[in-house]
Amino acid sequence: MRRSLRSAKLLCRLWVAIAALLTGTIWLWSSSSLVLLGTYRVQDFSVNELWRTADSNGWRASSAPRTYWPPPPTESESNGYLRVRCNGGLTQQRTAICNAVVVARIMNATLVLPELDTNSFWHDESGFVGTYDVPHFIKTLKYDVRIVMSLPKITAQGKTKKLKAYKIEPPRDAPVTWYKTTALEKIRNYGAIYLTPFAHRLAEEIDDPELQRLRCRVNYHALQFKPNIRKTSSDIVNNLRSEGHFMSIHLRFELDMLAYAGCIDIFTPEEQEILLKYRKEHFAEKKLVYRERRIIGKCPLTPEEVGLIIRAMGFDNTTRIYLASGKLFGGERFMKPFKAMFPRLENHSMVGSGKLEENIQGLAGSAVDYMVCLLSDIFIPTYDGPSNFANNLMGHRLYHGFRTTITPNRKALAPIFMDMEEGHASGYEERIRQVMLSTRFGAPHRRIHPESFYTNSWPECFCQMKARNQADQCPLNNVNDVLESQFHSTGEASVAVSAKR
Numbered sequence: 001m002r003r004s005l006r007s008a009k010l011l012c013r014l015w016v017a018i019a020a021l022l023t024g025t026i027w028l029w030s031s032s033s034l035v036l037l038g039t040y041r042v043q044d045f046s047v048n049e050l051w052r053t054a055d056s057n058g059w060r061a062s063s064a065p066r067t068y069w070p071p072p073p074t075e076s077e078s079n080g081y082l083r084v085r086c087n088g089g090l091t092q093q094r095t096a097i098c099n100a101v102v103v104a105r106i107m108n109a110t111l112v113l114p115e116l117d118t119n120s121f122w123h124d125e126s127g128f129v130g131t132y133d134v135p136h137f138i139k140t141l142k143y144d145v146r147i148v149m150s151l152p153k154i155t156a157q158g159k160t161k162k163l164k165a166y167k168i169e170p171p172r173d174a175p176v177t178w179y180k181t182t183a184l185e186k187i188r189n190y191g192a193i194y195l196t197p198f199a200h201r202l203a204e205e206i207d208d209p210e211l212q213r214l215r216c217r218v219n220y221h222a223l224q225f226k227p228n229i230r231k232t233s234s235d236i237v238n239n240l241r242s243e244g245h246f247m248s249i250h251l252r253f254e255l256d257m258l259a260y261a262g263c264i265d266i267f268t269p270e271e272q273e274i275l276l277k278y279r280k281e282h283f284a285e286k287k288l289v290y291r292e293r294r295i296i297g298k299c300p301l302t303p304e305e306v307g308l309i310i311r312a313m314g315f316d317n318t319t320r321i322y323l324a325s326g327k328l329f330g331g332e333r334f335m336k337p338f339k340a341m342f343p344r345l346e347n348h349s350m351v352g353s354g355k356l357e358e359n360i361q362g363l364a365g366s367a368v369d370y371m372v373c374l375l376s377d378i379f380i381p382t383y384d385g386p387s388n389f390a391n392n393l394m395g396h397r398l399y400h401g402f403r404t405t406i407t408p409n410r411k412a413l414a415p416i417f418m419d420m421e422e423g424h425a426s427g428y429e430e431r432i433r434q435v436m437l438s439t440r441f442g443a444p445h446r447r448i449h450p451e452s453f454y455t456n457s458w459p460e461c462f463c464q465m466k467a468r469n470q471a472d473q474c475p476l477n478n479v480n481d482v483l484e485s486q487f488h489s490t491g492e493a494s495v496a497v498s499a500k501r
């Protein structure tokens with residue numbers, strides 16, 4: 001852990017000084033020593049360190065099973081077929097796919113390739129097949145679940161038709177027991193169930209680390225974008241890298257977000273009307289006072305605020321920045337101050353001609369943003385709602401080698417920006433720096449509620465080569481061989497059994 005290492009060094013220096021002064025006094029780790037370190041850190045801080053990945057402290061990503069993991073049921077052993085419809089944007093669908101695989105595993109069901117709700121938010125028709133590499137998905141998960149492309153045909157009373165799935169809406173964040181009882185009974189009765197809608201329908205905290213690791217296998221290994229999306233993304237990344245480091249920013253300054261947050265005072269009366277209308281149509285009524293919302297950190301950062309933060313941290317105007325975002329609300333007026341601070345700004349229209357641009361609309365466009373943000377040296381989310389783009393990326397970057405993520409603490413920053421707006425700007429850069437340097441930068445850390453498993457899968461999906469705790473020990477290198485042999489031996493065994501019958 002980069003920060004704690006540095007703290008350790010500083011603590012060491014402090015220790016010598018203190019020991020000299022107060023010989024024989026036991027110095028306890030107290031809040032006063034933290035304050036001291038805090039100020040130290042600001043002076044010591046070198047922004048260049050952030051371009052490197054965080055120190056992993058011996059941890060590495062690993063989501064292979066660590067205990068006995070039997071192969072999925074064969075066709076005849078399966079309890080039935082599981083169909084799901086994943087709604088929402090790219091990342092909400094992504095987490096729903098992970099959940100669907102886990103649910104199929106829990107229920108010993110055969111998973112029908114998840115359906116992505118493509119015509120709601122993104123006005124897009126590409127779906128699973130157009131976004132992800134399907135053969136790779138099925139192959140990667142072969143030791144975990146059986147996946148089929150569609151429900152099979154059945155023959156009843158001489159007629160052949162598609163098996164019909166019984167429709168159920170699972171409770172939000174349903175516990176594993178719900179799937180082992182209610183859902184299991186239905187799938188056994190009907191042969192197939194259809195879970196819809198299926199976003200956030202499985203609890204994030206599950207007691208079984210093997211099931212959590214399965215989520216990571218899906219999210220970080222099985223779900224691979226299609227070659228055209230990966231090609232576009234790597235073209236962008238190579239272009240940005242050609243001159244050194246680059247950072248990506250997810251600027252969540254979009255109509256839906258702003259309407260949801262209810263932070264509308266900074267907009268013109270016409271814009272406010274649009275936001276209020278959207279709010280009324282999509283969200284529950286609630287009295288939202290801008291100042292109050294802002295002070296508790298509920299307002300998305302404006303592009304200008306994001307610029308001020310990055311500049312205060314010490315990044316200069318030569319920094320290359322990739323902007324991932326939908327349509328920014330309020331137009332150029334809000335981007336102007338940002339561009340004045342950081343002119344080297346790019347987005348996914350930087351590569352290719354109009355044709356390519358057409359291709360990267362909708363889910364695919366979002367997928368390109370996802371890939372570029374995943375691979376960037378530094379990632380800065382500006383708003384982190386439940387299970388959105390930024391949250392999943394933070395988790396993915398952690399898994400992808402502890403890549404630096406700078407997470408602004410909006411609540412701590414709000415009073416600084418409010419002071420500035422009231423004309424008290426003196427020392428603001430130092431104040432911002434103080435806040436920013438006490439945030440985390442992407443090293444392994446404990447997940448604390450309400451942090452999502454998809455934002456931080458440590459420790460379940462990480463391991464150590466020399467672990468003190470047996471549960472953290474990395475699995476043996478031959479884990480795949482073991483799974484492969486189990487896969488074959490039970491296949492043969494079940495053939496033998498059915499032959500005997």
Ligand SMILES: *[C@@H]1O[C@H](CO)[C@@H](O)[C@H](O)[C@H]1NC(C)=O
Pocket residue numbers: 070079106107108180184
């Ligand atoms: C699924 O299969 C495993 C292994 O055969 C078994 O232990 C478990 O009880 C089954 N669960 C359900 C819900 O059928």
Ligand SMILES: *[C@@H]1O[C@H](CO)[C@@H](O)[C@H](O)[C@H]1NC(C)=O
Pocket residue numbers: 317318343
């Ligand atoms: C960056 O800032 C320096 C002054 O600090 C200025 O001379 C230079 O023109 C700026 N570069 C760009 C690309 O705006």
Ligand SMILES: *[C@@H]1O[C@H](CO)[C@@H](O)[C@H](O)[C@H]1NC(C)=O
Pocket residue numbers: 325326327328346347348349
């Ligand atoms: C991307 O950049 C281009 C050119 O700089 C600009 O015209 C366009 O509006 C930007 N798109 C988004 C979504 O920001």
